[in-house]
Amino acid sequence: MTNLQMTKNLHVCLSPSLLPLYKVDEYIAVIIDIFRATSSICYGIENGAEAIIPVAEVEECIAYRDKETGFLLAAERNGEVVTGFDFGNSPFSYTKEKVGGKTIVLTTTNGTQALHLSRSAKKIVVGSFLNLTSLCHWLKAQNENILLVCAGWKNNFNLEDTLFAGAVVDQLKSGNYKTDDPAIAANDLYQDGKNNLNAYLAKTSHSERLKKLGIEADIAFCLNVDITTAIPVLHGQRLIKLQ
Template identity: 65%
Template sequence: MDKRKIEVCFTPALLPIYDISNAIVVVIDIFRATSSICYGIENGAAAIIPVATVEECKSYEIDGFLLAAERDGKVVEGFDFGNSPFAYAEDKVKDKTIVLTTTNGTYAIDESKKTAFQVIIGSFLNLDAICNYLKSQDKDVFLLCAGWKNKFNLEDTLFAGAVVHHLKNEDYYLDDSSISADDLYNIAKHDLEAYTAKTSHSERLKKLGIEEDIKFCLNVNIATTIPVLEGNKLVKLILN
C-alpha cells in the first residue's frame, strides 16, 4: 500500500492545484468558525449547515432554523448571532439546526466538499479527537487553512502544524508545507496565546472587543466530538 500523505494548504486559493479525491480534508478556521462549529456540535446541536453567502443563509429563515452570519468579524445585522463560540453554548444550540455563513470558514468548506473524499472540522478544542481519527483511517490527510480572504494566516497554520506534529511519526509522507507548519507549531506550542497575539485577525477581533473569543479558541482538547459534513449538514461523526 502506498504511504499516506499529509498535505497542508495555506489558503483555499491554492485548492485547485491539489488532488483531494482520496483525502480526508480537515477545514481549519481557528478564529473563529471551526472552533464555534466544534463547540456547537459538542454541545448537542443537531446540525450546522454551512453556506457560502449571507443571502443563502437568509433563505433558510422560513425553515425555523437559527441563522448565524458573520462578515469581517461582526455579526451581520438581522441575524440571530455570528460565529463567537459563546453563542454555541448548550442552552442555546442543543437539538437545534443552525445555518452559518462566515467570511472564511464556510467558504473553505464549500470549496473543499466539491472534490474531497470526506470533510471534517478541526480546532484546538478537538485536536486529539481529530488526530486519533485520522490515524485510524487509510486515507490521505489534507489540512485546509481557511486563511483570511484567500490569504495566508498564522493561527490556522499553527493548528495544521499541531496535527502534523501529532501524526508525523505514523509513517506518513509529509510535503514541504506540512514540515513548515510543524516547525511553526514547535515555536509557538508552549504559549499559543502569546504567539497568536501578533496575528492580524487577533488584532481585528481585539478592536471589536472580543478578546475572550480568542482565548477560548485556543483551549486544547475540551471537546471530543468531530463535526463531519454529510450532504449539506455538519453533524457529529459516529465512530464504529
Template identity: 45%
Template sequence: MKNTIEVCFTPQSFQLYNREDKLVVIIDVLRATSCICTALHYEVGMILPVASVAEAREYQNRGFLVAAERQAQKVEGFDLGNSPYEYMNPALKGKIIVFTTTNGTQAIRAARDSHKIAIASFLNLSAICLWLLKQHHNIILLCAGWKDFFNMEDTLCAGAISEKLEHSGLFEVSGDSALAAKYLYQKSGADTYGFLSASSHFNRLLKLKLEKEIQYCLTPDSAPVVPVLEGKYLVRAV
C-alpha cells in the same frame, strides 16, 4: 506504506492540489471551526454551512435558525454570529443551524467535492487526530485563512495536527507547506496565545474586545468532538 499529510494555506490554492481519494480537514481557528466544534459538543443537532449571506437569508425566510458573520462581526438581522459562547446555550440542543462566515464556510465550499470532509480546531485537537488515525486516508489540511490570504492561527493548528500524526508513525508530511506548518508549530512552544499575539486576525478580534474568545479558541481539547460533513450537514462523528 505511510499515509501523507498535505497542508493548503488558503481555499484559493486548494484547486492546485490532487484531491482524489483525499480526506480534507477544514481549519478556521478564529472562529468558524471552533464554533462548529463547540456547537456539536453542546449538542446542537446539525449545522448547515452556506457560502453567502444571501443564501443564509433564504433559509431564514423559510424559518431556519441562522448564524451569519462577516468582517468578524455578526450580520445584522440574524439569530447568531460567530462567537463560540453563543453555541453553549442549552436552548440550541437538537436544533439545525444554518451557518455562514467570512472564511470557514468558504473553505468548506471549496472542498465540497472531496472524498470526505472533517472539521478541526485546537478545541478538538486530540479527538481529530485520533479519528484521523483510524481513517487510513491521505489527508489535506485546508486552512481557511483570511479572505484567501495566509494566516498564522490556522497554519499553527495544521502544524499541530501534522506533528501528532507524524509522531504516530502512520503518517508522513508531504510538501513544503506541511513542513513549514509543522516547524511553525514547533517554534510556537507552549505559549500559543503569546506566539500569535502579533498576528493580524488575533489583533482584529482584540480590537472588537474578543480576548476571551481568542483564549477559548486556543485552548486544546475543550470541545473533543469530530464534526464531519454528511450530505449538506455537519454532524458529530465522535
C-alpha cells in the same frame, strides 16, 4: 505490501486559493478556521447542536428563513455579526442552552468558504484546538491521504490556521505519512509556538481585528486544547457529530 505502497500523504493547503493545486477528491479534508468558525462549530456540535448547515453566502443563509422554521441563522462578515441574524461565529453563542437540539445555518468570511471549495473530498471534517487530540486519533485510524485546509483570511495565508495544521502534523508524524513542504513549515511554526499559544498568536492580524471589536475572550477560548471530543463531519449538506 511495501512501505512505499502503504505511505499516505499528509499535506497542508495554506490558503483556499491554492486548492486547485490539489486533487481534493483523493483526500480526507480537515477544514481549519481557528478564529473562529471551526472552533465554534466544534463547540456547538459538542454542546448538542443537531446539525450546522454551512453556506457560502449571506443570501443563502437568509433563504433558510423562508423555507424552514425553527432554524437558528448565524452570519459573520469581517469579524462582526451581520445585522438581522441570530448570532455570528463567537463560540460563546454555541452553548448547550442556545444550540442544544437546534439546527444552525452558518456563513462566515473564511471558514464556510473553505469548506465549500473542498466539497469534492472523500470526507470533510472540522478541526480546532478544542478537539485536536480526538481528531488526530480518528485521522490516524483512517488510512487515507489527509489534506489540512487552512481557511486563512480572504484567501491569504494566516498564522493561526497554519499553526493548528502544524499541531495536527505533530501528532501524526509518527505514522507512515509523506509530508509536503507546507506541512513541514506548519509543524516548524507549531514547535515555536506550542508552549504558549496565546502569546505566540497574539501577534496575528486576525487577533488584532478581533481585539478592536472588543472580543479578546473569543481568542482565548479558541486556543483551549482538548476541551471537546466531538468531530463534526459533513453529511450531505449538514455538519453533524461523527459517530
